[in-house]
Amino acid sequence: MHVRRPATLASLAAELGVSRTTVSNAYNRPDQLSPELRRRVLETARRLGYPGPDPVARSLRTRKAGAVGLLLTENLSYAFRDPAALGFLEGLALACEGAGQGLHLVPVNPEREDVAAVHRAGVDGFVVYSVPDDDPHLAAVLSRPVPTVVADQPHVEGVDRVGIDDRAAITVLADRLIALGHRRVGVVCMRLARDRNDGFATVERAHNAHFHVQRARLAGLEDSFSAVGVDWKRVPVVERFDHSVASGASAAAQLLDADPEVTALICTSDILALGALTEARRRGLRVPQDLTVTGFDGITDADRVGLTTVRQPVLEKGRAAGKLLLASVDPTRPRQITLDTELVLGSTAAPPRTAEERWFGP
Amino acid sequence: MHVRRPATLASLAAELGVSRTTVSNAYNRPDQLSPELRRRVLETARRLGYPGPDPVARSLRTRKAGAVGLLLTENLSYAFRDPAALGFLEGLALACEGAGQGLHLVPVNPEREDVAAVHRAGVDGFVVYSVPDDDPHLAAVLSRPVPTVVADQPHVEGVDRVGIDDRAAITVLADRLIALGHRRVGVVCMRLARDRNDGFATVERAHNAHFHVQRARLAGLEDSFSAVGVDWKRVPVVERFDHSVASGASAAAQLLDADPEVTALICTSDILALGALTEARRRGLRVPQDLTVTGFDGITDADRVGLTTVRQPVLEKGRAAGKLLLASVDPTRPRQITLDTELVLGSTAAPPRTAEERWFGP
DNA sequence: TGGATTGACCGTAACGGTTCAGAACCAATT
DNA sequence: AATTGGTTCTGAACCGTTACGGTCAATCCA
Numbered sequence: 001m002h003v004r005r006p007a008t009l010a011s012l013a014a015e016l017g018v019s020r021t022t023v024s025n026a027y028n029r030p031d032q033l034s035p036e037l038r039r040r041v042l043e044t045a046r047r048l049g050y051p052g053p054d055p056v057a058r059s060l061r062t063r064k065a066g067a068v069g070l071l072l073t074e075n076l077s078y079a080f081r082d083p084a085a086l087g088f089l090e091g092l093a094l095a096c097e098g099a100g101q102g103l104h105l106v107p108v109n110p111e112r113e114d115v116a117a118v119h120r121a122g123v124d125g126f127v128v129y130s131v132p133d134d135d136p137h138l139a140a141v142l143s144r145p146v147p148t149v150v151a152d153q154p155h156v157e158g159v160d161r162v163g164i165d166d167r168a169a170i171t172v173l174a175d176r177l178i179a180l181g182h183r184r185v186g187v188v189c190m191r192l193a194r195d196r197n198d199g200f201a202t203v204e205r206a207h208n209a210h211f212h213v214q215r216a217r218l219a220g221l222e223d224s225f226s227a228v229g230v231d232w233k234r235v236p237v238v239e240r241f242d243h244s245v246a247s248g249a250s251a252a253a254q255l256l257d258a259d260p261e262v263t264a265l266i267c268t269s270d271i272l273a274l275g276a277l278t279e280a281r282r283r284g285l286r287v288p289q290d291l292t293v294t295g296f297d298g299i300t301d302a303d304r305v306g307l308t309t310v311r312q313p314v315l316e317k318g319r320a321a322g323k324l325l326l327a328s329v330d331p332t333r334p335r336q337i338t339l340d341t342e343l344v345l346g347s348t349a350a351p352p353r354t355a356e357e358r359w360f361g362p
Numbered sequence: 363m364h365v366r367r368p369a370t371l372a373s374l375a376a377e378l379g380v381s382r383t384t385v386s387n388a389y390n391r392p393d394q395l396s397p398e399l400r401r402r403v404l405e406t407a408r409r410l411g412y413p414g415p416d417p418v419a420r421s422l423r424t425r426k427a428g429a430v431g432l433l434l435t436e437n438l439s440y441a442f443r444d445p446a447a448l449g450f451l452e453g454l455a456l457a458c459e460g461a462g463q464g465l466h467l468v469p470v471n472p473e474r475e476d477v478a479a480v481h482r483a484g485v486d487g488f489v490v491y492s493v494p495d496d497d498p499h500l501a502a503v504l505s506r507p508v509p510t511v512v513a514d515q516p517h518v519e520g521v522d523r524v525g526i527d528d529r530a531a532i533t534v535l536a537d538r539l540i541a542l543g544h545r546r547v548g549v550v551c552m553r554l555a556r557d558r559n560d561g562f563a564t565v566e567r568a569h570n571a572h573f574h575v576q577r578a579r580l581a582g583l584e585d586s587f588s589a590v591g592v593d594w595k596r597v598p599v600v601e602r603f604d605h606s607v608a609s610g611a612s613a614a615a616q617l618l619d620a621d622p623e624v625t626a627l628i629c630t631s632d633i634l635a636l637g638a639l640t641e642a643r644r645r646g647l648r649v650p651q652d653l654t655v656t657g658f659d660g661i662t663d664a665d666r667v668g669l670t671t672v673r674q675p676v677l678e679k680g681r682a683a684g685k686l687l688l689a690s691v692d693p694t695r696p697r698q699i700t701l702d703t704e705l706v707l708g709s710t711a712a713p714p715r716t717a718e719e720r721w722f723g724p
Numbered sequence: 725t726g727g728a729t730t731g732a733c734c735g736t737a738a739c740g741g742t743t744c745a746g747a748a749c750c751a752a753t754t
Numbered sequence: 755a756a757t758t759g760g761t762t763c764t765g766a767a768c769c770g771t772t773a774c775g776g777t778c779a780a781t782c783c784a
Contacts, residue, residue: 006507050503050505051479051481052481054422055481055483055484056418056421056427057422058424058482059418059421065418065484066482067484076452076456076459080448080451081452090439093442094438094439096469097469097471099469100470100471100476100478100479102431102466102467102479102482103466103467103469104429104466104467105458105466105467106464107458107459107461107462107465108459109459110459117462117464119413120417120428121429122417122421143414190435248573289380291451302448327385
């Protein structure tokens with residue numbers, strides 16, 4: 001018994017004595033042939049074990065892959081553990097599902113800078129999320145002749161984008177702290193560039209950050225505090241490469257060790273803020289009486305502990321990114337979507353204690 | 363100015379006056395042509411805006427898509443909200459990433475039974491997770507001529523599978539409860555079939571459940587309790603279609619209303635168990651003194667509240683599924699992988715109160 | 725009854741690559 | 755001078771499908 005080559009549309013047509021077109025129509029345009037012939041085609045297909053038109057060949061011919069590519073940060077686990085990223089992912093998946101499009105997660109090899117996977121992905125467009133704006137994978141995506149939507153993280157001129165106004169959003173929070181009386185603050189932020197720098201970040205590094213979101217949030221803080229006379233160069237900013245609660249805790253520790261006079265810890269994400277809260281508790285600092293802690297994102301866990309933060313609609317963001325991409329054929333669609341944010345007044349922010357209070361209690 | 367047709371490998375070759383083969387080699391086999399020519403090819407490509415070989419055309423020729431398809435349950439949000447599913451997804455994504463393969467989430471339209479997306483997906487294989495075993499999408503996947511791995515949820519004869527021994531795993535837990543003295547128990551389980559049935563499930567329905575995992579767990583419980591003389595037909599089993607904490611709470615309420623004498627609530631997932639705990643608290647029942655509650659999965663939140671449960675390695679399961687699929691070319695690979703589980707003795711299980719205690723306190 | 729319309733089907737030409745067997749050329753070896 | 759070996763490049767076949775523009779016979783209408 002010889003190895004039977006898998007049936008194709010052509011072999012099926014030959015078997016039936018009809019043209020390939022007819023077999024194709026049997027699958028794609030039932031109205032183009034008589035029900036009787038169609039029945040015969042489908043039956044013969046079953047008999048020959050023909051699984052239906054090959055999706056790849058069809059994609060080549062129709063120039064449609066039926067899938068959207070998603071380029072994520074190097075660290076995949078980050079995406080699956082960070083509630084904000086997860087919300088985005090869910091929203092995007094919902095949008096794709098609604099349009100009957102697949103969602104193709106592009107593998108990014110953390111070790112080698114292997115851009116090949118981007119070129120290998122058979123997709124009709126890309127969504128790029130949480131990638132530094134000098135990432136070679138991003139460049140590879142942009143070199144592909146398909147529409148691309150960037151979701152607030154990589155900042156690229158002229159590319160469709162959905163996101164929030166990070167700078168303005170955190171300004172509202174900062175002004176709140178200022179109104180409460182905080183002048184001596186510290187900042188805990190996520191990684192600012194592709195290289196690992198677990199420690200203090202210079203103003204320069206912050207200004208040149210390759211993660212737009214972090215850059216914008218730090219800029220917003222600088223705006224607000226500079227405006228009331230705080231010398232921003234003296235404000236300690238601690239950076240962490242890994243985005244985790246533990247990172248937030250260790251960053252808070254490092255910051256408080258270096259500058260115990262700080263009255264408020266502004267964290268650029270809720271995850272980091274949760275870590276800061278842990279560290280405060282460990283040190284016996286009461287929040288908010290002894291220390292104010294704020295976050296950003298508005299994740300569920302933040303809500304649970306009553307964190308003062310900025311809420312952003314992460315799921316909506318993902319959905320908007322998907323819709324924007326899938327509407328690329330429409331020239332009248334918006335090219336940028338900026339979603340609203342909301343200040344969440346939790347219970348982790350209060351006026352700073354005076355120097356007297358710090359020594360003698362309230 | 364006319365619309366310039368996008369450059370192709372052929373047009374590039376023509377422009378350079380070389381063969382298509384050479385251009386192809388410039389991208390895929392740099393050692394097959396002189397560095398000088400290669401440089402020229404790449405430079406001309408840049409000049410003409412040629413983005414490199416088309417991934418779909420390449421896939422057609424090489425018969426490799428470079429991606430793995432993932433078929434998930436109808437409700438996508440479920441996958442992104444359920445920690446166990448998420449762990450699986452992460453593990454699978456890691457395996458794919460490690461092998462440089464993309465992960466293609468197949469869109470499943472919950473409304474229409476539209477199987478077309480399965481046929482349209484250009485993938486080298488499928489992983490199927492958390493799908494009823496009579497789902498038409500599953501049938502569509504199996505009809506495709508690519509390797510398939512099933513991850514413990516759909517039960518299909520002869521198909522590669524990775525999972526745990528649900529029946530044996532829950533038996534260990536059940537025997538523990540039996541040893542503690544529980545005889546009057548109730549069960550809260552997830553959906554047993556594709557139709558919605560929020561309420562009590564008959565023994566029949568449980569035996570015929572289309573979700574293998576639920577069927578196996580209920581069978582394990584039946585094994586254990588029947589063995590010590592409990593009449594399984596009288597044990598209340600409450601089913602919920604949606605898998606959420608709220609569902610767990612309402613199911614627990616329904617069960618306790620119907621049978622207040624129950625001393626232990628056995629839930630077939632931690633999520634449901636968390637809901638049961640909520641409901642117990644709402645009723646003023648102390649756990650475990652007044653009521654024993656158990657779960658299944660071993661998610662992080664369960665650990666936090668000290669839930670007595672069965673831990674299964676969800677991330678490892680996803681990774682194993684990916685590895686199994688990607689090793690399909692190897693005929694010596696295992697066809698089935700069964701991972702170990704572990705009983706987690708939390709603080710939500712204790713001996714039942716005696717009748718006296720129930721009335722007069724301990 | 726002639727002309728237009730409709731339904732059913734077909735032939736050809738892409739779609740954009742990869743692959744493999746060999747041709748052409750040159751240098752080194754026998 | 756003939757052989758060998760290596761490098762560099764080419765030609766043609768092939769991957770499996772769908773788009774496009776037909777043909778042809780049957781039906782409809784006035």
